[in-house]
Amino acid sequence: MNNMIEARGVSKKYNITKSEAPYMSLREQILRLGKQQKKETFWALKDLSFNVKPGECLGIIGKNGAGKSTLLKILSRITPPTEGTISMRGRVASLLEVGTGFHPELNGKENIYLNGSVLGMKASEIKKRMEEIVDFSGVERFLETPLKHYSSGMQMRLAFAVAAHLDPEILLIDEVLAVGDTEFQKKCIGRMGQVSRSGRTVIFVSHDLGSLKSLCPTSILLKQGTLAFHGNTEDAIAQYMTNTVDEKSSLISQKNRKGNGSVIFTKIELLQGSKLIPSNSFISGDQLTIKLHYTVSSTSIKISDVHVGIQIHDFLGKFVTVFNNKTSGFNFSHLPKEGFFECTVDKLPITSGNYSVSAGLIINNILADQVSNISEFSVSPGDFFGTGFVKKEKREGVYIPHNWEIKSDNH
Amino acid sequence: MTPEYKITPKQNWFLKLKELGSYRELFYFFAWRDVKVRYKQTILGFLWAILQPIAMMLIFTIFFSGLLSVPTDGLPGPVFYFSGLLLWNFFSSGLSGATNSMINNSSIIKKVYFPRIVIPGSAIFANFFDFLMGIIAFLGLIAYYAVSGNGTEFLSWKIIPFYTLATLLCGMTTLGTGLFISALSVKYRDFRYIVPFMIQFLLFASPVIYPVSVLGGSVWEKLLALNPLTGVMALARAGFTGVALDPAIITISGISALLLLLLGIFTFSSTESYFADIA
Numbered sequence: 153m154n155n156m157i158e159a160r161g162v163s164k165k166y167n168i169t170k171s172e173a174p175y176m177s178l179r180e181q182i183l184r185l186g187k188q189q190k191k192e193t194f195w196a197l198k199d200l201s202f203n204v205k206p207g208e209c210l211g212i213i214g215k216n217g218a219g220k221s222t223l224l225k226i227l228s229r230i231t232p233p234t235e236g237t238i239s240m241r242g243r244v245a246s247l248l249e250v251g252t253g254f255h256p257e258l259n260g261k262e263n264i265y266l267n268g269s270v271l272g273m274k275a276s277e278i279k280k281r282m283e284e285i286v287d288f289s290g291v292e293r294f295l296e297t298p299l300k301h302y303s304s305g306m307q308m309r310l311a312f313a314v315a316a317h318l319d320p321e322i323l324l325i326d327e328v329l330a331v332g333d334t335e336f337q338k339k340c341i342g343r344m345g346q347v348s349r350s351g352r353t354v355i356f357v358s359h360d361l362g363s364l365k366s367l368c369p370t371s372i373l374l375k376q377g378t379l380a381f382h383g384n385t386e387d388a389i390a391q392y393m394t395n396t397v398d399e400k401s402s403l404i405s406q407k408n409r410k411g412n413g414s415v416i417f418t419k420i421e422l423l424q425g426s427k428l429i430p431s432n433s434f435i436s437g438d439q440l441t442i443k444l445h446y447t448v449s450s451t452s453i454k455i456s457d458v459h460v461g462i463q464i465h466d467f468l469g470k471f472v473t474v475f476n477n478k479t480s481g482f483n484f485s486h487l488p489k490e491g492f493f494e495c496t497v498d499k500l501p502i503t504s505g506n507y508s509v510s511a512g513l514i515i516n517n518i519l520a521d522q523v524s525n526i527s528e529f530s531v532s533p534g535d536f537f538g539t540g541f542v543k544k545e546k547r548e549g550v551y552i553p554h555n556w557e558i559k560s561d562n563h
Numbered sequence: 564m565t566p567e568y569k570i571t572p573k574q575n576w577f578l579k580l581k582e583l584g585s586y587r588e589l590f591y592f593f594a595w596r597d598v599k600v601r602y603k604q605t606i607l608g609f610l611w612a613i614l615q616p617i618a619m620m621l622i623f624t625i626f627f628s629g630l631l632s633v634p635t636d637g638l639p640g641p642v643f644y645f646s647g648l649l650l651w652n653f654f655s656s657g658l659s660g661a662t663n664s665m666i667n668n669s670s671i672i673k674k675v676y677f678p679r680i681v682i683p684g685s686a687i688f689a690n691f692f693d694f695l696m697g698i699i700a701f702l703g704l705i706a707y708y709a710v711s712g713n714g715t716e717f718l719s720w721k722i723i724p725f726y727t728l729a730t731l732l733c734g735m736t737t738l739g740t741g742l743f744i745s746a747l748s749v750k751y752r753d754f755r756y757i758v759p760f761m762i763q764f765l766l767f768a769s770p771v772i773y774p775v776s777v778l779g780g781s782v783w784e785k786l787l788a789l790n791p792l793t794g795v796m797a798l799a800r801a802g803f804t805g806v807a808l809d810p811a812i813i814t815i816s817g818i819s820a821l822l823l824l825l826l827g828i829f830t831f832s833s834t835e836s837y838f839a840d841i842a
Contacts, residue, residue, distance in 0.1 A: 166840070179753075229570060229676035230839045238570040248674045255596055257603045262596075269592040270675055 154241060156322060156353040157204040157227070162236035164197040164222050164377075196222040198377045200236070204355065209348040211364045211385055212357045213392050214374035220357045221326060223374070224248060227355065228324050242321030242353065245272050249326070251311030256300035260291060260310060263299050267314045281317045288339075289313030316343045322353045341367070361389050361433075390429050403445075403526055410522040414453050415487065415515055419445035420527050422509070432527075435534030436551065440500045442475075444511055445492040446521075458484040459514040460493050465525075466548035467506040473550055487515075501552065503545035504533040577832055583678050590681050590688070597660070597689035612696035616652055620645045627772050636774040636806045638717055645704055646726070646799050647771040649697040650733045653690055654740075654792065655762045660686040661741030662758045665749050669842035679835040683745040687737055694730075722802030729798035735820045736791040742827030746834050749842055770796045775812065788812040791820035 197219045204210050212220050225231045227238065228246030253270035254263050264285055268278040278285075286292045289310045291302070299307060325344070341363050348354045348367060358364045364371065364385065371388035373381035381391050403417045421443040424431035434440055442462055448455075461476040475495050477484065507529055512522040533544040536551045602608045620641055627633040628640035635643035661683035665672070668682050709715055748754040769792035770777070778784040787793050794816020801808040 225839065226570065230673065232572050232836045233570065234572055236572075239567070240570065241567045244676075246675065252674045253671050255600060257600045258596065262599070266592055266596055269589050270671060270677075272675075272677075275588050275592075 154206075155203040155239075156206045156208070156241050157202075157355075158239045159203075159227075160201050160237050162197060162200040162223075162226060162233045162238060163195060164219075164226060164231070165234040166194045166196055168192040168194050195377055197226070197233070200377075200379050202372060202379065202382055204353055206353055207348075207351045208370065209354040209356065209368045211368035211371035211388070212355065212374065213359075213361070213364065213371055213388060214380075217376075218374040219377040220374055221248075222377075224324055224326050224355070224357055240322065243272070244322045244324065245318045245320035246324040247271070247315050247318070247326065248324070250315050251307060254299060254307065254311065257298055259298050260295040260302070263310065264314055267311065268317075271314065271318055272320065273318065277319070285313045285317050288316055288343075312340055316340060320352070322355070323347060324355045326357045327359065361392075365389065403523055406523050406526065408524065411513070411519040413521065414450040414518075415446055415448050415455075415513055415520040417444055417446050417511055417513065417521050417523055417526075419443075419492075420509065420511070421445075422527055422529055432529045433532065434500055434502075434529060435532045436500055436502060436504060437534040437536035437538070438500045440497045442495045442497075442509070443492045444495070446487075446490070446513070448487060448489050453515070455487045455515055456485055457514075457516050458487055459517075460484075461512050462495055463510045463512070464502070465508050465510065467508065469508075470548075472502065472507065472548060499536060500531065500534075501536060501550050502531050503547065503549045503551065504531050505545070505548035506530045507548060578680065578828060579678065583680065586677050586681055589677055590685050593681060593685035594689040594692075597686060598692045601689070609696060612693040613700045615693075616645065616648045616697050617700060619648050619652075623648070623772055633773050634777065636776060636800055636803070638800065638803055638806070639708065641704060642708065642717070642803075643774075643800065644772065645701055646803075647796050649694060649701060650729060650795055650799055651766065651769070651771045651792075652697065653694040653730075654733055654737045654795075655766070656693065657687040657690045657737040658741050658744065658762065659758055660690055661737075661745045662748050662754055665745045665838070665842065666752070666755070672842050673839050679838055680742065680831055683741050683831075684738070687734075687741050691734075717803045717805060719802060719804045721804075725798050725802035729795050732791060732798060732817065732820055733795045735824050736795065739820065739823035739825070739827035742831040743823070746827075746831040749834070749838050765790070765792065769793060774800070775809070776807065784809070785811060785815060788815035789819050791816045791823060794820070 200223065212223065214220050222231075224246065225248070226233050227240075228244060228248065230246075230248075251267060253267050255266060258266065261282075264282065265275065265278055268285075269275065286295065289312070291306050291310055294302065294306065299310075302310070344354070344356075345367060354367075356364065356368055368385050370383060371381075371385040372379060373388045373392050381388050402419055404419075406417075409416075421430060421441075422432060422434075423429060423441040423443065424434055425439050428441055444460070444462070459476075459478050461474055463474045464472045466472055475497070477493075508525045509527040509529070510522075510524040511526060513520045533542050535542050537553075602611055605611060607614065623644040624640040628635055628644070638646075664682045664686035665679075672679065672682070705718065709718060744754055744758060766772070768787075769790055770787070771792075775784065775787075775793060775797045778787060788811070794813050797808060797812050797816070800806045
């Protein structure tokens with residue numbers, strides 16, 4: 153079967169003018185007349201080629217500035233590519249923003265028509281789906297009220313409701329799910345899953361790797377405007393994570409450290425699961441592996457005793473727990489010249505929240521190196537106890553395996 | 564049939580008429596929005612569309628026809644001014660609407676694709692509603708003269724075809740100028756300040772408050788006809804009995820309006836694909 157989208161050598165160049173604004177006043181133009189203009193060029197996308205099959209749901213991941221939004225803008229024809237061509241087969245709707253075209257003076261119903269029309273729906277289609285849209289939005293009581301009297305949440309719901317009822321052959325979505333309350337987000341993601349399962353071709357840009365993974369089997373990874381990877385979403389995410397973690401994890405340039413420096417930490421890696429996937433987000437009960445790379449920098453030292461510790465703090469800097477080789481009974485008396493400490497926690501006993509990692513190393517009872525806040529990670533609610541009951545904890549802390557019993561006083 | 568298209572770096576030099584046809588509904592929705600929003604939270608609402616030209620007509624009648632005795636082609640002052648002002652208002656509000664439309668809708672331009680001409684086009688079309696309301700007032704004025712019986716000799720059925728032609732020419736002029744300036748206004752915001760000044764100047768440079776015949780058939784008259792609004796005003800009053808019409812003026816103005824329309828379309832089409840980058 154034919155490809156729905158075929159992109160060949162797509163590039164996009166932007167000229168960065170030195171003035172603050174991209175538009176110019178006539179005065180500036182006249183003043184510059186005859187003078188060679190200083191122009192810097194910037195390639196937002198460079199030589200991108202890929203195919204999307206009918207019914208495929210393709211994710212696009214990449215750091216800020218990697219070119220995700222530019223690609224989406226070119227695909228939705230908002231801006232043309234500088235080079236290359238894209239062939240599209242089918243009606244395209246793009247959701248780069250929700251509520252595009254909303255007018256505060258018009259009422260809810262009028263805005264549904266306006267927004268729907270801007271997004272490419274026919275008036276007859278909007279009329280037919282009006283009831284569904286209103287139902288989905290949950291604002292039926294305020295349909296005759298001007299939009300300016302809506303709360304921002306209500307506006308968002310109305311906007312999503314219209315967007316959710318688009319019915320194109322190709323749907324392009326940017327980061328729009330990042331807003332709204334959790335329950336409504338779930339509703340939207342559910343609806344998007346429905347859309348992609350119904351045979352539509354979907355391209356989805358998101359930072360929310362969780363929903364990306366659940367929606368898109370394949371993904372494209374963009375790196376500085378070029379295509380770094382195209383394939384299985386899990387692999388794409390793994391590569392994306394390695395990329396981001398790699399850049400942050402080097403500890404060599406870390407200035408804020410204590411100790412005599414006979415052995416120093418060079419790098420920290422946080423790895424998730426038994427496949428050791430580099431990550432900064434975990435789930436309570438996950439396998440967490442921390443690798444602390446080090447170099448012995450002093451040649452004269454004879455190592456007889458190694459004492460290494462990793463501290464976990466919550467985001468306010470309060471101590472949560474520590475992994476210490478001596479207290480847990482792992483004694484080391486020698487150290488290769490270069491290598492890494494590997495600390496494995498089979499089931500992460502930490503509640504949902506954000507944490508930071510610090511590490512310290514004592515060699516022969518003398519502090520060799522100590523570095524604080526060298527890595528951060530987040531924990532999502534998970535089934536630590538393996539009971540199937542998951543609860544989101546409101547504070548950072550630890551789970552401790554324990555027992556419960558109820559006994560009667562009457563005996 | 565599923566639409567199939569290619570995205571390329573190429574620019575257009577003319578409108579894609581077939582595609583434009585499929586965005587007809589969006590065009591109406593934008594125009595409908597503009598009309599609906601314009602008189603929101605006003606007590607008189609749509610009546611303003613009628614009151615504005617009536618007020619202007621009264622002012623002109625008192626000052627120009629009354630105090631300064633500017634000739635009115637032998638027509639009663641109110642009829643002369645009202646016939647011209649309706650079309651003049653259509654042009655001036657259409658032009659300023661089109662100029663501001665691109666900047667006012669820049670958030671939509673950056674987020675959704677559609678042929679950009681829909682934006683200034685619908686902004687102009689929204690003013691057509693005010694024009695129609697004005698026509699109703701104009702009919703009322705004519706009915707007043709017909710019923711009261713003080714001077715009905717200037718009335719003729721020829722008004723209808725001539726006024727229709729004048730409206731068409733005025734629409735062409737407004738669209739041409741509007742497209743040209745709205746395309747430029749995306750890049751050069753100066754036009755927001757130039758246009759109001761230009762409109763004021765044009766009111767005096769066009770035979771709205773004075774008759775075309777004031778120049779008496781000289782070369783100046785032909786030169787004035789380069790301004791398509793000269794032809795518009797000549798046509799608007801040509802249907803009245805006793806008003807002479809110089810075919811040369813209509814020809815010059817007609818060609819001038821056509822060239823202006825082509826210039827507007829070319830300028831707009833060749834720059835529209837980059838609007839999202841600079842808006």
